[in-house]
Amino acid sequence: MEERPAGIEDSEVRHALGAWGIDPVTWEYAPVGYGDYHWTATDTRGREWFVTVADLTWKSWYGEGTEAAFHGLRDAMDTAVALRDSEPHGLDFVVAPARTADETVRRLGTGHAVSVFPLVPGTPGHFGDTLTPHDRGLMMDLLATLHRTPPPAPARVLPPDFATRPQLEVALRETGSPWDGFGPYAEPARRLLADHATALRRRLDEFDRLAGELRDRGARPVITHGEPHPGNVLRAGERRLLLDWDTVGLAVPERDLWLVAEGPDDLLRYEEAGGRTPDPSALALYRLRWALNDTAEFLGLLRGPHGRTPDIEQAWQALTGTVEGLATGA
Structure with a gap:
């Protein structure tokens, strides 16, 4: 921050x-x-x-x-x-x-x-960086190794549901009245949500469908990092190190894979490195989950007391891009 x-x-x-x-x-x-x-x-x-x-x-x-x-x-x-x-x-x-x-x-x-x-020591990445095919290959190898590792005793089981969903649903229900008294970005956030409320509810329904299909398949969970995006990767020569283990836990491999893979070649590299065959439906589930959870977290920040600070402005820009992406299916 x-x-x-x-x-x-x-x-x-x-x-x-x-x-x-x-x-x-x-x-x-x-x-x-x-x-x-x-x-x-x-x-x-x-x-x-x-x-x-x-x-x-x-x-x-x-x-x-x-x-x-x-x-x-x-x-x-x-x-x-x-x-x-x-x-x-x-x-x-x-x-x-x-x-x-x-x-x-x-x-x-x-x-x-x-x-x-x-x-x-090493060179840190940044969230949103574009990985080269070489970097993605190294990350697929790393994730395959992680996912094959026996889960340690403290590791928690993490279902696909996201804890911030109730506050997103409350915000969607309350777009009809002004969000006064919070700060300068509260009303713009309300208007943004109101403009895209129908599309967001459709995406929540899609999330429920995908999560239900995953539960029905009964896929075996593995130990996952949760956020292996470039901002949590340190480059040290040919080594790639993973930072920020706050969200570590037991889930399906796709929880990690969707953040790294850009196409079939990357997923094949993961499978050949000792991972199992990735499930396109589970990849879609976790991609959607990330966007919905981000929307809820940014809304929680902007529906609370705030001013015009760099961190708040970053949250507003991120909320705008995330909601517009959800509405267009991006």
Whole structure:
């Protein structure tokens, strides 16, 4: 995030690092990503760290409330560590958090949590980057390896349903009255939703149909990352490393594959690398799920108190593009 977290001081974050035995001598806020807050630090031993503070009120996929969000985030980070350290050979492409004596995530106040990662050298990507065929091939090989790995005990089963759906349906029902008192983008968001309400309801019906077909097929779940887009990939020579394991969990492989594959050749590469044959219907399901969930999350932000900030403007632009894409079937 470009904005720093409200109500959290740098001194609080620095103090929390003592649980990891980290005494920072350099400290800098990193305005990167969207959703969490980040700092980089160098400690007295010259080790470099990437520090993440999560706003637990925006982790809705773990369940309702900050308590459920904290436990869900902890399970996700524990899963990443287990994957990295799995026997007989850990997955060296998993950028997992460091542990304190007994945990991977610590509370920070009542609504936030902090985790700490080694700062790994490499070239980061960005969400929306176009991958070359070579890069997509490397990612298909990586995902095939991940999906063949026995699931660690902390991994959660993740059905295709999305937790933000109720707030999307409420917003669709409430487009007939002004959204006053929230902020400058609330009314534009209401008009955008009202203009495309019929199409969005059709897409929700399509989602239900695809999810029902997936349940009927009873496909075996595997361990999935959830968001292996270019923004969560670090290039280190010919190696590709996966960052941001917040959404790790058990689901069908297509939950990951749709974000990387651009055509039949990519899917064939995955199958030949040891993955199973991808299901076009499941690929369509997770592509649609992503767009509907994004719509709900951006609406939740714009239907709450907000001002004209870079992060809010980014949310408005993303909402506009996502809703228009859903309406046209893109």
